[in-house]
Amino acid sequence: MNPTSSFNPIMPLAGMTSKSPMAMAISPSHKHLRLSAQVFETIREEIVSGALAPKTQISEAELSERLGVSRTPVREALIKLAEDGLVQIVPQVGTFVAPISVESVKEAQFIREQLECALVVEAARRADPATLRRLKDNLAEQNDAARDNDWDRFYELDEAFHGILAGVAGHPTVWKVIQQSKVHMDRVRHVSFRIPDHMAQLISQHTAIIDAVSRGNGPDAQASLRHHLREILATLEKLGLAEVADGATAPRPRDLRA
Secondary structure, three states: OOOOOOOOOOOOOOOOOOOOOOOOOOOHHHOOOOHHHHHHHHHHHHHHHOOOOOOOEEOHHHHHHHHOOOHHHHHHHHHHHHHOOOEEEEOOOEEEEOOOOHHHHHHHHHHHHHHHHHHHHHHHHHOOHHHHHHHHHHHHHHHHHHHOOOHHHHHHHHHHHHHHHHHHOOOHHHHHHHHHHOHHHHHHHHHHOOOOOHHHHHHHHHHHHHHHHHOOOHHHHHHHHHHHHOHHHHHHHHOOOOOOOOOOOOOOOOOOOO
């Protein structure tokens, strides 16, 4: 469970300097991948979750030591992360976690909205009582996570909620495409859970989606989901990131407790 605190989305996490040690290990869920992919997924998860905050300097040698691998797969992973816009490699200076890219967030939101709003119409048509029970059980767990300020658990449940909808729509592969395309959105989502009452707001939106799906009303389900997915754009405003142009110096973040 995470302690309640205000969170600065631009500077490193409290207690983390730009060169602080990183506690990191390859997840067993990645062991089936080739080594460079295991390293890539591990570092990407650390960046997306905020464990490696924007502008944190990361050392190839240190990553190699902490992950127990040679420097070659680490180098390959960092190159791919740079291609994805998650790290910046500055010759003769070092490698840094990239700032949150507002334009990348907006592009990811656009892709997700187009695909998932099409899926939810099918979900409303095909949902059976068992699926509705899974959605409602998931929602109950979301409430528990929000009550406990368990941000990581809420994120997992949020992902599962949307995965259930995609699965019942009969297009689980499309959900995988959405997951791959929304990595920049997810960086903001992890930060957003620290905003007071934000999780409660998301739960209310999820409730509206379930209600429409349970009635078999595709247009209402689509409208509710569209409203929900556009919440990320309002979140950029709340976090003081909306005015930040890529590559510009970020303004002082707004106090999320206000």
